[in-house]
Amino acid sequence: MPNLILTDYLEFRWYVHGERRSTVSLGHIEPDGKVKVKKEDLAAVGDLLAQFLALKLPSISTAKELALRMANLAGLMHNAALKTLEIEPDTGTLKGWLAAFEKTLVPSLSPEQFSDMYAQTLTYGLFAAKVSVGAGQNLRRDTAAALLPETNPFLKRLFYHLAGPEVPLTVSWVVDDMVALLNSADLEAVMSDFGRGSLEKDPVVHFYETFLAVYDPQKRKVRGVYYTPEPVVSYIVRAIDFLLKNRFGRPWGVADRHTLILDPACGTGTFLHSVISLIYATLCTQGQAGGWPSYVSQSLLPRIFGFELLMAPYAVAHLKLGLLLLEKGFDFPPGQRLGVYLTNTLDEGFKRAEVLPLAGFITEESNSAARIKKEDPIEVILGNPPYAGHSANASLRQEAGVTGTIRTVRTFIGRLIEDYKQVDGKPLGEKNPKLTQ
Template sequence: SPDFEVANDNVPVGYIEAKDIGANLDKVQESEQLQRYFRSLDNVILTDYLEFRWILNEEYHAKMTVRLAKVDSKGCLTPIPDALSHLKRLLKNFIEAQSITLRSPEELAEKIAYIAEQMKDSILQGYKNEDKNGKLHGQLDSFRSVLIDTLTAEEFADMVAQTVCYGLFAAKCSSCGQPFSRLTAIYFVPKTNPFLRQLFSQLAGVDLDAGLVWLVEQLVKVLNHADIAAILADFGKRTRQEDPVVHFYETFLKHYNPQVREIRGVYYTPEPVVSYIVRSVDLLLKDKFKLKKGLTDYSKIDDGTHRVQILDPATGTGTFLYAVIANIYQEVSKRTAGAWSAYVSEHLLPRVHGFELLMAAYTVAHMKLGLQLQEYGYNFKSDERLRVFLTNTLDKAHDMHEPAFAKWLSDEANAANAIKKDTPVMVILGNPPYSGHSANTGEWIRELLRGT
């Protein structure tokens, strides 16, 4: 982290990176460390105590430079006239600098990505520095035992970073203009995603590691200077060519970890293809399965379970489930005016399921589907959630016991496993992740493919 943080009423206004007297600031400014600071921090002073460089808003070059003294061949300092008054003006500009308001999803996704990148590296370094009984080791062991048994330390650091960043983003989107800070964020994480809410509380609450506080505070500052209303409005501007929510996620991946797209087989399915698949499934249910209402069907089998159970095993950002819900909404609202809210609670939420392995995509899917249902006029009850779960579809289903980390971790896994084991899924649709050599190669799926 930078050497100094300058704050006003506990709100960061800028950062100062100090080097030894006589350090080559040109070389320091071009270093990877400083370049990463500039990408995520918008107000920085670089100094060797004799020269002060003020860098603002990713300009990568000094907006203003002041040198207090020259050093002669004997190492003696010769003060530069009027330098102190110039430094005073530089510091005044630094303190009063206004962050640029981010109004587009692309700008915000890029900022979040750069902060997440530094956060991931900080978490991984913290993991390496602590002993095996440390907090991060315990959390990783819990994730391995409950969610993903092949999870590496690097992937765990990635998951934590994405949880904190996207948890803050989701919280800010739900804050409705109320005062928003690191400590109040937990109250705004959507209740429709209880897993994210609990995980965020554990990872980014009052016990947040000191090495991450400055990054979280910086992200809060970025979010507070973003035009969230405009960004959410953009999320609603779907066209047949592009989904803004997906574009937001892909922009994030591009700047955060472009390799994950290929390693995890993350590829976006164009909206016309999604629409065709969803409409085809609806038609097949009507023609081949004799279910006249297709995807809208809410009949039940003998044990009271809905007949048409729908699962996207590779949910991603929720593109297919969004199309499914849109299809159902059109049919229900067309048939019976005013019946939508009751239908969602009784016949939609209980039978539309999704599995996702990547934390950022999982969070975005919850946001996207939650916003969609709100746009359609549905208000979630306090105990309702979207049945999109963070789980590895290619892992065998088995009951999980409460880990030392938290009970809610096993609750998420058990809910997903119940769908894998007990739910009579009729419709599986989506765009399964594909890659020539996928990184998702757990023991169970390998043995299943071998027929052993």
């Protein structure tokens, strides 16, 4: 907030870029508690307000500056949502959304975690909508959902509820401030700044890292979120391509139309970005670049998948991969989406349909991912899973036995963990170095 007035409605303090520029008062409080106002005081406040409104700030023109400003507003949004949850009745809007996410996606989701998810979803949803609408048209909160790209129908539906007319007044003001911030940015310059990223640093990921460093510097440590350097990603993808060609009889490598590829913890989509880039280069080398749009629609989107549990990386992955395909000449037709899903990769399977609209389409997104888990013959699994020492997925749960007694049993995740510890009936003997430090 580079241009800010802080006031108790008697004293007005004007700040520009964090420095106090002027302080004036409408008057002073008399010993009897009444406020005494002079004409010159009214004129001084009027002058301050006029200067405040007339100040022309330089437009935001770099990705770093925009990320920093977005992070500060997202922090306010997070706090506003958390405070709203504290004062809302059980039938309140935010509490209903919290219950829907907890029931269908993230068990034991706390108000703090939901507020974080909510703030980052709105922030990156609005950013994606602004990128979609371009620099020539202003963004509006009430119509932002319709402007989100076709690559992500789930986010379009979710965003309608989270940012539309149902947003509580205690939160909507900061959402509107985010809209104003994005409208004031020089989007063409920001997107051009994205394009200046080196091979060592993906510009979209760098944007998210910059945002996260200000918004919540502890999130990377708590969630185990670390970004794989571009050279490492490139090597892994090229190595898989080599092995497919030379060991598995797939002369086209990752470009083979029958090879299904999954990143089970795709984050911001860095590995999938590298896969798609290599596929495009392969087609160009083989003189088939002209058939790229048809190839993407028929032979790429149906077989390239990513799963992600955190909302912000999920939205960023869609944004990044959508921009890549657009850059290569592919426009998404209605009804076709990227195969990146918001889901818990370690969730066992299908969920029943929910009555609440929000819970219903979260369930639909999760079930679409479950079909891929259970039915599609995935041949290549790549990526960099979270580096946290402990999984957030419960390995034990309580259930009632036949006689009514309560017993402790292993969950689907618990059974996987126990199976992993054994090889041919013998203990693996593996130790996690993160848990021994």
